[in-house]
Amino acid sequence: MHPADVPELPAGVADHLREEGIEELYPPQAEAVEAGVTRGESLVAAVPTASGKTLIAELAMLSSVARGGKALYIVPLRALASEKKVEFERWEAYGFDVGVSTGNYDSDGEWLASRDIVVATSEKVDSLVRNGAGWIDDLTCVVADEVHLVDDAERGPTLEVTLGKLRTLNPGLQIVALSATVGNADVVAEWLDAELVESAWRPIDLRMGVHYGNAITFDDGSQREVPVGSGERPTAALVDDALAGDDGADGDDQGSSLVFVNSRRNAEAAAKRLKDVTATHLTDDERGRLAELATEIRDVSDAETSDTLADCVAKGAAFHHAGLAPEHRSLVEEAFRDRLVKCVSATPTLAAGVNTPSRRVIVRDWRRYDGEFGGMKPLDVLEVHQMMGRAGRPGLDPYGEAVLLAKNSETRDELFERYIWADPEPVRSKLAAEPALRTHALATVASGFAHTRDELLEFLDRTLYATQTDESGRLERVTDDVLAYLDRNGFIEREDGTLTATGIGHTVSQLYLDPMTAAEIIDGLEWADANRGEMVRALGDGGSARSASEGEDAAADSGFQRASELASGSAEESSDDADADAAGDSADDSDITYPTALGLFHLVSRTPDMYQLYLKSGDREEYTEVCYEREAELLGRTPSEYEDVRFEEWLSALKTARMLEDWAREVDEDRITERYGVGPGDIRGKVETAEWLLGAAERLAGEVGLPAVPVREVKKRVQYGVREDLLDLAGVRNVGRKRARRLYEAGVETRADLREADKSTVLRALRGRRKTAERILENVGRQDPSMDDVSEGAGDASTSLDPSSTSPTDSDDADGDPEAQSSLGDFG
Numbered sequence: 156m157h158p159a160d161v162p163e164l165p166a167g168v169a170d171h172l173r174e175e176g177i178e179e180l181y182p183p184q185a186e187a188v189e190a191g192v193t194r195g196e197s198l199v200a201a202v203p204t205a206s207g208k209t210l211i212a213e214l215a216m217l218s219s220v221a222r223g224g225k226a227l228y229i230v231p232l233r234a235l236a237s238e239k240k241v242e243f244e245r246w247e248a249y250g251f252d253v254g255v256s257t258g259n260y261d262s263d264g265e266w267l268a269s270r271d272i273v274v275a276t277s278e279k280v281d282s283l284v285r286n287g288a289g290w291i292d293d294l295t296c297v298v299a300d301e302v303h304l305v306d307d308a309e310r311g312p313t314l315e316v317t318l319g320k321l322r323t324l325n326p327g328l329q330i331v332a333l334s335a336t337v338g339n340a341d342v343v344a345e346w347l348d349a350e351l352v353e354s355a356w357r358p359i360d361l362r363m364g365v366h367y368g369n370a371i372t373f374d375d376g377s378q379r380e381v382p383v384g385s386g387e388r389p390t391a392a393l394v395d396d397a398l399a400g401d402d403g404a405d406g407d408d409q410g411s412s413l414v415f416v417n418s419r420r421n422a423e424a425a426a427k428r429l430k431d432v433t434a435t436h437l438t439d440d441e442r443g444r445l446a447e448l449a450t451e452i453r454d455v456s457d458a459e460t461s462d463t464l465a466d467c468v469a470k471g472a473a474f475h476h477a478g479l480a481p482e483h484r485s486l487v488e489e490a491f492r493d494r495l496v497k498c499v500s501a502t503p504t505l506a507a508g509v510n511t512p513s514r515r516v517i518v519r520d521w522r523r524y525d526g527e528f529g530g531m532k533p534l535d536v537l538e539v540h541q542m543m544g545r546a547g548r549p550g551l552d553p554y555g556e557a558v559l560l561a562k563n564s565e566t567r568d569e570l571f572e573r574y575i576w577a578d579p580e581p582v583r584s585k586l587a588a589e590p591a592l593r594t595h596a597l598a599t600v601a602s603g604f605a606h607t608r609d610e611l612l613e614f615l616d617r618t619l620y621a622t623q624t625d626e627s628g629r630l631e632r633v634t635d636d637v638l639a640y641l642d643r644n645g646f647i648e649r650e651d652g653t654l655t656a657t658g659i660g661h662t663v664s665q666l667y668l669d670p671m672t673a674a675e676i677i678d679g680l681e682w683a684d685a686n687r688g689e690m691v692r693a694l695g696d697g698g699s700a701r702s703a704s705e706g707e708d709a710a711a712d713s714g715f716q717r718a719s720e721l722a723s724g725s726a727e728e729s730s731d732d733a734d735a736d737a738a739g740d741s742a743d744d745s746d747i748t749y750p751t752a753l754g755l756f757h758l759v760s761r762t763p764d765m766y767q768l769y770l771k772s773g774d775r776e777e778y779t780e781v782c783y784e785r786e787a788e789l790l791g792r793t794p795s796e797y798e799d800v801r802f803e804e805w806l807s808a809l810k811t812a813r814m815l816e817d818w819a820r821e822v823d824e825d826r827i828t829e830r831y832g833v834g835p836g837d838i839r840g841k842v843e844t845a846e847w848l849l850g851a852a853e854r855l856a857g858e859v860g861l862p863a864v865p866v867r868e869v870k871k872r873v874q875y876g877v878r879e880d881l882l883d884l885a886g887v888r889n890v891g892r893k894r895a896r897r898l899y900e901a902g903v904e905t906r907a908d909l910r911e912a913d914k915s916t917v918l919r920a921l922r923g924r925r926k927t928a929e930r931i932l933e934n935v936g937r938q939d940p941s942m943d944d945v946s947e948g949a950g951d952a953s954t955s956l957d958p959s960s961t962s963p964t965d966s967d968d969a970d971g972d973p974e975a976q977s978s979l980g981d982f983g
C-alpha cells in the first residue's frame with residue numbers, strides 16, 4: 156500500500172511521507188490501515204520494534220485531527236515524551252500544533268487546549284482528568300504507547316484506570332494501543348473493544364542466538380565465529396566483532412552494540428572495560444567530537460559519575476542507568492543514535508521505549524537480584540525480548556543480532572528454551588492491589604465518575620482486571636477495604652449509599668497523592684502543632700536548632716550538642732560541613748524554627764510516594780544514633796527498635812531526609828553522591844519528589860488550619876538547593892545554587908542588589924561568562940543587561956572554566972513548556 160492510497164489523510168501528508176523515503180507502507184502498517192485506523196477504528200498493534208508502530212499512531216492522530224478532533228499520545232517516560240514531541244513537530248508545517256506536558260501534577264494544563272496533538276505521561280493524563288481539564292472532553296484519538304506496561308505493579312494501574320476514564324468521558328473515543336511484546340494481545344484488544352493487528356514482520360532480520368565458546372549459535376541453526384582470546388571477556392569480543400563488521404575492517408559496515416547488565420555498578424564497570432575496545436575503532440574526527448562531548452558531560456554535574464562517564468565517552472563507550480542525571484542520559488542516547496558512541500552498557504531502563512537501536516544487542520545478565528525471591532531471579536521473557544528488540548537500525552544496519560551469553564552447553568540449551576524460542580508472558584492487571592486501588596478509588600469518586608459503591612464497582616468492571624480475573628469477589632473485597640480506609644481518614648463520606656469526596660479528599664486527589672501519603676503528612680503536621688512547645692524546649696536544651704536563618708544548617712551534622720561544644724566546633728567536622736554549620740552559638744526558644752527542615756524532610760520521606768534510600772550494612776547503627784540525637788525534630792513518635800520493620804522504615808526515611816538536608820545546605824553534589832552511595836539522577840529524583848510533596852504539604856496545612864509558612868520555606872530551599880540566605884537570588888532564572896553563592900559572597904545578596912550591582916562585580920562572580928551574566932541580568936529585570944561596556948579583564952580573577960564550576964541548577968532552565976518543572980522523579 157502506497158501512502159497516497161491511505162484513506163482520510165490530511166492534504167500533504169502522503170507527499171511528505173514519500174519525501175521521507177516511504178514509498179510503500181510496511182505490512183503491519185498496511186494491515187492497520189485496512190483495519191480502519193485512519194477511519195477512527197480502535198486498534199491494538201502488537202508488532203516488533205522498528206516495524207513502524209509510531210507511523211500507525213501518526214496516521215490515526217493526523218486523520219482524527221483532520222476530521223476536527225484532538226489527539227493524545229500517552230508515553231511511560233518523560234524522556235520518551237520529549238522524544239516523541241520532537242518527532243511529531245515535523246507535522247507543524249501542515250498546520251498541526253504539538254504540545255508536551257509531563258509535570259505539575261496539580262495543574263489543569265489549560266494551555267494545551269490549543270494544541271492538536273498532546274504528548275504526556277500516563278500520570279500526567281491522570282492528573283489532568285482529576286483536575287478537570289476541559290479539553291479532555293474534546294479528545295477523539297488516544298494512543299497508548301508501550302501498553303504492555305499495564306503489567307507493571309507501580310505504573311500499570313494508572314494507565315489502566317486512565318484509559319477507562321477517557322473512554323467513559325468520550326464514548327466514541329478511538330484507542331490505538333502499541334506494543335512490541337504482548338503475550339496476550341487478544342485479551343488487551345478485547346478489553347479496549349479494538350481490532351487486533353499482530354505481526355512478527357520486521358524491516359530487517361533479527362537474528363537471536365547464544366554465544367558459547369568461540370561462536371554464536373543462532374535460532375536458525377547457523378553460526379558466527381566470534382573467538383574469545385586468552386584473558387578476554389566474551390562481551391569485549393562480541394563488541395569488537397560488531398565494530399569490525401562483516402568484512403573484518405573498520406568502515407561503513409561498522410556496527411554498534413548495546414550491552415544489558417543487571418546493575419548500575421556493572422553498567423559502569425563494563426563501560427570502563429569496553430572503552431579500550433571501542434577506542435581502537437575511532438577515526439581522528441570522532442576522537443575530536445567525543446572529546447567535546449566528554450567536556451559537555453563533565454559540565455552536567457560535579458559528581459564523580461560525570462568524570463567516569465566522560466572518560467568512557469572520550470573513547471567511544473558509555474553507560475546508561477537511572478542514577479545518571481537526565482542530561483547525561485540524553486547526551487549518551489543522542490551520541491549513540493549518531494553512531495558516535497559505539498557501545499553503551501545499560502540497565503534494562505534503556506529498553507523501555509527510548510529510541511536507541513544498535514547492530515548488536517548483548518544480554519550479558521539474564522538474572523537479577525530479587526529480595527522477595529531471595530536471590531538471583533531469571534528475567535521475564537517479555538523484558539528480555541524488549542532488550543532484544545533494540546537490535547537492528549532500519550536504514551543503517553543490514554540486520555540485527557541479539558545475543559545471550561552462556562558459560563556451558565547446558566546453559567546455552569536453557570537460554571534457547573527460556574528466551575529464544577519462548578513467547579512473552581501474558582500481561583496481567585495489577586489494579587486489585589490495595590495501594591493502587593485506594594489512590595484510584597478516591598480519584599474516581601472525587602472526579603465524579605462514581606457516586607455510589609455500585610457505580611464504583613461498575614466503573615472498575617470495565618478495567619483490564621475485570622476482563623482477566625477468574626477470582627470472583629476479590630475486587631469487591633479490596634474495594635470495600637479501601638472505601639473503609641478513605642472514610643476513616645476523612646477523605647470520603649458515606650451516607651445513604653452515596654459516596655462523596657470531602658474537601659480534603661478533593662485536594663488529595665488533585666494533588667495526585669496516595670491517600671496514605673496525605674494521611675501521614677496531616678498526622679505529622681498535627682502532631683507537630685500539638686507538641687510544639689515541648690519539642691521547641693527540647694531543641695533549645697539540646698542546641699540543635701537555631702534561628703530561622705541558621706537552625707537547620709547548624710544542626711545537620713552536630714546532633715544534640717551543647718552550645719559550649721558548638722562554639723569550639725566538633726573535632727570530626729569536615730571543612731565543607733564547618734562552612735555550612737557556621738552560625739551563632741545560642742538562641743532562646745523564640746528564635747527556634749519549628750518544624751525544622753530535617754523534620755519536614757523526614758515527614759515526606761516516610762510516605763509511600765517517596766522512594767526511600769536503602770539502609771546498607773552499618774547504616775542501622777549510624778542512623779539509630781542520629782535518630783536519637785535529633786529525635787525532637789522528627790514529627791511523630793519514633794517506633795521502638797523492637798518493631799523491626801517500622802523502625803527500619805523510619806531510619807530509611809531519616810537517611811533520605813539527611814540527604815535532602817545536605818542538598819539544602821549546599822553540600823557539593825560529589826560529596827552527596829559519595830556519602831549516600833547515589834548518583835546525580837537519584838539526587839534529582841529525590842529533590843523533585845520532595846519539592847512536590849512539600850508543596851502538597853503546604854496545601855494540606857492550609858486546608859486543615861495548620862501553619863504553612865515553615866513548609867513553604869523548606870520547599871523553596873530544597874527546590875533551589877540553598878540555605879535561607881540565598882532564596883531570593885537562587886530564584887532568578889539561570890542563577891542556581893553555586894552562582895547564587897558566588898554572587899552573595901561578592902556582595903550581591905538580593906534581586907534588588909543584582910539589578911543595581913556593578914557589572915564587573917557580577918562578571919567576576921560568574922567567572923567571566925559574559926553570555927551567562929547577560930541572561931541573568933535580563934532575567935532579573937536589569938534595564939541594560941549588555942556586558943559590551945565591561946572591560947576584558949573584569950572576569951580575569953576567576954575565569955577558569957573548570958568542570959566543578961557548573962552544578963545541576965546552574966544549567967539553563969527548560970524552555971517552551973509552561974509545565975516543564977517536574978513534580979515526580981523520572982521513573983527510571
